[in-house]
Amino acid sequence: MKNTILVVGSVALDSVRTIHGSTTRALGGSAVHFSLSASQFTPVRVVGVVGEDFPPKCRRLLERRNICLEGLQVMPGKTFHWKGRYDRDFKNALTIATHLNVFQHFKPRLNRAHKECGVLFLANIDPDLQRDVLDQMAKPRLVACDTMNYWISLKKKSLVRLLSRVNLLFVNEEEARQLTREYNLIKAARILAAMGPRAIVVKRGDSGAMLFYDGKVLSIPARPVEKVVDPTGAGDTFAGGFMGYLAAAPDWRNFDVLRRAMSFGTVMSSFNVEDFSVKRVGGLSRSEIRGRYEQYVSTLAIK
Amino acid sequence: MKNTILVVGSVALDSVRTIHGSTTRALGGSAVHFSLSASQFTPVRVVGVVGEDFPPKCRRLLERRNICLEGLQVMPGKTFHWKGRYDRDFKNALTIATHLNVFQHFKPRLNRAHKECGVLFLANIDPDLQRDVLDQMAKPRLVACDTMNYWISLKKKSLVRLLSRVNLLFVNEEEARQLTREYNLIKAARILAAMGPRAIVVKRGDSGAMLFYDGKVLSIPARPVEKVVDPTGAGDTFAGGFMGYLAAAPDWRNFDVLRRAMSFGTVMSSFNVEDFSVKRVGGLSRSEIRGRYEQYVSTLAIK
Numbered sequence: 165m166k167n168t169i170l171v172v173g174s175v176a177l178d179s180v181r182t183i184h185g186s187t188t189r190a191l192g193g194s195a196v197h198f199s200l201s202a203s204q205f206t207p208v209r210v211v212g213v214v215g216e217d218f219p220p221k222c223r224r225l226l227e228r229r230n231i232c233l234e235g236l237q238v239m240p241g242k243t244f245h246w247k248g249r250y251d252r253d254f255k256n257a258l259t260i261a262t263h264l265n266v267f268q269h270f271k272p273r274l275n276r277a278h279k280e281c282g283v284l285f286l287a288n289i290d291p292d293l294q295r296d297v298l299d300q301m302a303k304p305r306l307v308a309c310d311t312m313n314y315w316i317s318l319k320k321k322s323l324v325r326l327l328s329r330v331n332l333l334f335v336n337e338e339e340a341r342q343l344t345r346e347y348n349l350i351k352a353a354r355i356l357a358a359m360g361p362r363a364i365v366v367k368r369g370d371s372g373a374m375l376f377y378d379g380k381v382l383s384i385p386a387r388p389v390e391k392v393v394d395p396t397g398a399g400d401t402f403a404g405g406f407m408g409y410l411a412a413a414p415d416w417r418n419f420d421v422l423r424r425a426m427s428f429g430t431v432m433s434s435f436n437v438e439d440f441s442v443k444r445v446g447g448l449s450r451s452e453i454r455g456r457y458e459q460y461v462s463t464l465a466i467k
Numbered sequence: 468m469k470n471t472i473l474v475v476g477s478v479a480l481d482s483v484r485t486i487h488g489s490t491t492r493a494l495g496g497s498a499v500h501f502s503l504s505a506s507q508f509t510p511v512r513v514v515g516v517v518g519e520d521f522p523p524k525c526r527r528l529l530e531r532r533n534i535c536l537e538g539l540q541v542m543p544g545k546t547f548h549w550k551g552r553y554d555r556d557f558k559n560a561l562t563i564a565t566h567l568n569v570f571q572h573f574k575p576r577l578n579r580a581h582k583e584c585g586v587l588f589l590a591n592i593d594p595d596l597q598r599d600v601l602d603q604m605a606k607p608r609l610v611a612c613d614t615m616n617y618w619i620s621l622k623k624k625s626l627v628r629l630l631s632r633v634n635l636l637f638v639n640e641e642e643a644r645q646l647t648r649e650y651n652l653i654k655a656a657r658i659l660a661a662m663g664p665r666a667i668v669v670k671r672g673d674s675g676a677m678l679f680y681d682g683k684v685l686s687i688p689a690r691p692v693e694k695v696v697d698p699t700g701a702g703d704t705f706a707g708g709f710m711g712y713l714a715a716a717p718d719w720r721n722f723d724v725l726r727r728a729m730s731f732g733t734v735m736s737s738f739n740v741e742d743f744s745v746k747r748v749g750g751l752s753r754s755e756i757r758g759r760y761e762q763y764v765s766t767l768a769i770k
Contacts, residue, residue: 384688
């Protein structure tokens with residue numbers, strides 16, 4: 165169980181429109197994008213909730229990837245549904261509708277197998293629920309969390325309490341600035357590190373990602389993509405690749421291991437944006453991932 | 468003369484305000500930022516114009532760096548003066564005033580030494596003047612140019628004519644998109660390459676830079692800077708480090724050489740933004756540059 169990741173987050177159906185087309189009620193949600201990515205590296209168990217309308221083919225797609233869905237509650241009602249669109253620059257999602265549905269009443273309940281997972285990823289949900297999940301865990305060797313602007317505005321205190329207990333924080337640029345009131349990302353990361361997490365990952369979309377660890381800074385570029393179709397879930401796919409690699413590594417507290425995790429996160433998210441929903445990442449082979457990773461890393465090895 | 472760069476561009480006095488303070492009539496201009504950066508790698512000759520008010524200490528600062536100012540005409544009147552400010556995010560310069568002064572009547576005249584330079588950098592000036600300079604050259608082995616939104620809007624035809632004769636184009640993201648009407652940078656670069664330049668460098672500010680060469684793509688991150696004081700001239704400083712390294716290399720048509728040029732450009736521009744005007748780059752030692760370069764490159768070498 166040492167290398168197994170427990171992820172707690174949303175399982176959703178997304179309707180998305182971009183310049184390259186649209187999709188209706190396609191599989192999405194933070195726990196889904198994360199686990200499809202992470203399961204390429206290590207075993208993953210999901211705790212989440214869906215409604216009675218959740219399509220059996222979505223369930224099968226996840227199970228085929230060896231993602232354990234024992235913790236996926238089915239509740240009377242409908243599955244969380246997000247409807248949004250992106251402009252040509254793909255920078256900001258415009259939300260057209262958010263129907264929380266059964267997700268509104270989500271109370272994560274962990275069974276024994278969940279509690280004994282070595283690694284915990286708290287995807288972007290209410291920080292009080294995140295802390296509640298953490299309280300139920302036996303003794304995970306690595307705890308990471310994500311969050312969003314909404315919780316920083318509404319539940320900053322809860323979030324800060326949580327941060328004192330996590331090893332690793334994922335945020336995007338704007339969230340890092342919002343949480344610290346500091347524009348410069350190096351300074352912002354220092355403030356975040358003082359709140360608890362030993363490692364801070366700042367996701368920057370097509371500007372790449374930054375890692376702050378023990379006073380060290382790594383900035384890496386995004387892997388250029390010629391046709392961005394749908395960026396929904398790119399952040400969670402990044403976190404999945406990162407955490408999946410880290411969970412499978414003998415010791416995560418090593419800058420070289422963390423640098424590789426950053427690169428796997430980058431590569432996995434570059435696949436995610438190439439098609440709608442989980443179409444690209446759901447069908448990936450190990451050799452495709454390895455190939456793109458080798459290419460990404462070798463381009464950056466400036467001799 | 469094979470490794471000597473001739474740069475033609477503006478020599479200016481800048482008044483800049485940022486969150487970290489302000490400076491008045493400080494040394495600036497594209498040819499200045501470029502040459503101070505490039506001269507760390509290779510001999511540089513400047514062709515430009517200043518007014519009678521151009522401070523002798525600015526001239527001495529450049530000459531101390533072995534930058535040849537034989538081609539710096541002094542004309543009756545005042546030196547080009549730009550006044551602007553930046554907001555906290557340093558993304559866009561807000562121009563408060565542009566006084567072209569003597570620069571308005573700038574007609575680049577090359578002497579024999581200028582004409583025989585092996586490398587030509589046409590900084591951001593009227594594309595008709597850029598072409599006029601190119602016509603005066605003997606036979607440079609490497610020609611690069613920069614441009615800006617203003618010329619793309621006003622003189623696109625002239626610019627496109629010029630592009631068919633240059634080896635290397637520097638643009639920023641927005642210019643690449645404006646010039647090609649294509650948002651995706653890989654596709655935009657392909658369109659630009661079809662216009663003539665074999666290598667395209669897209670400058671992306673704190674998102675790094677991209678190189679497109681013979682169908683290959685390199686994206687590298689900016690070197691993180693903890694205190695950005697003044698980004699004025701960062702693009703020209705990047706081009707200076709890039710071109711300086713390239714001019715000194717035996718053959719620029721080599722992806723490994725170009726990747727190192729990208730890294731030196733990145734490192735030089737990271738120094739530029741750390742202080743106002745040319746304060747940081749004007750006083751740099753080789754070992755400071757080498758140290759930051761080694762650190763930058765080794766961080767990216769993901770093993």
